[in-house]
Amino acid sequence: MGKPGIDFPGLGVGMVILRDRKILLYRRIGAPEAGHWSIVGGKVDHMEPTAEAARREAEEETGLTIARTELLGHAEVISGPDAQHWVSFLYIARQVEGDPQLTEPEKLSDFGWFTRSELPTPLSDFAKAAIGYLDSEDFR
Numbered sequence: 001m002g003k004p005g006i007d008f009p010g011l012g013v014g015m016v017i018l019r020d021r022k023i024l025l026y027r028r029i030g031a032p033e034a035g036h037w038s039i040v041g042g043k044v045d046h047m048e049p050t051a052e053a054a055r056r057e058a059e060e061e062t063g064l065t066i067a068r069t070e071l072l073g074h075a076e077v078i079s080g081p082d083a084q085h086w087v088s089f090l091y092i093a094r095q096v097e098g099d100p101q102l103t104e105p106e107k108l109s110d111f112g113w114f115t116r117s118e119l120p121t122p123l124s125d126f127a128k129a130a131i132g133y134l135d136s137e138d139f140r
Contacts, residue, residue: 005084012088014041015058016130021140022113031082038124054091063103067095075129
């Protein structure tokens, strides 16, 4: 059968979470893009709508409750060093409840809220694509 992202392009989702004009980013532990700061997200399960997958992944990875989401755009990342290929739908959540946590320490090592002028490095290609969709009214 093979593995998504490795043996054939994987279908994923990402969630931009904004609060007070800051974006929530987590540092990845594993491939693709280990050590990079990224938005939260993951794989889409079979028969799972992408919007539901994005909400599920975001809530699992952050401990937040996501109220409403909107489709932001998409990203295609072909990571040569990791030999992975992913196509992801990107969503945005502006209304969230709770405080973020490190709920999956085997996948993510750190997190923080960042303004556009203080983004951490290195940024993942998924985060760069998502930030490219944001306007200055949402994210300064």
